[in-house]
Amino acid sequence: KNPFVPFRDASFDTETFNLEPIDVVRGTVKALRYNLMDLKNFDMEWWSYCDHPATGDLHEMVTGKFIAFKGPKKEGKYHRASGVMDLSPSHY
Numbered sequence: 001k002n003p004f005v006p007f008r009d010a011s012f013d014t015e016t017f018n019l020e021p022i023d024v025v026r027g028t029v030k031a032l033r034y035n036l037m038d039l040k041n042f043d044m045e046w047w048s049y050c051d052h053p054a055t056g057d058l059h060e061m062v063t064g065k066f067i068a069f070k071g072p073k074k075e076g077k078y079h080r081a082s083g084v085m086d087l088s089p090s091h092y
Contacts, residue, residue, distance in 0.1 A: 004020060004021050036061075038063070057069055072086075073088060
């Protein structure tokens with residue numbers, strides 16, 4: 001039995017998949033093999049800035065090709081308990 005709890009997306013949507021630590025390791029190895037990651041030039045300060053919801057909560061997944069970000073949701077909504085704001089397409 002796997003001793004790790006599968007990854008749970010931080011969204012309020014229904015979970016549709018389980019992501020295990022081994023999946024992350026395999027994905028990282030594959031990304032390094034195909035030069036989709038550059039650990040030597042990784043900028044943690046820039047990553048942290050982009051990771052914050054106030055600055056888009058986005059990440060460049062494949063340099064110059066693919067960006068992932070949180071949202072949009074059908075309707076904008078503020079979740080008081082968590083302090084999370086869902087953004088609608090019109091916000092973007």
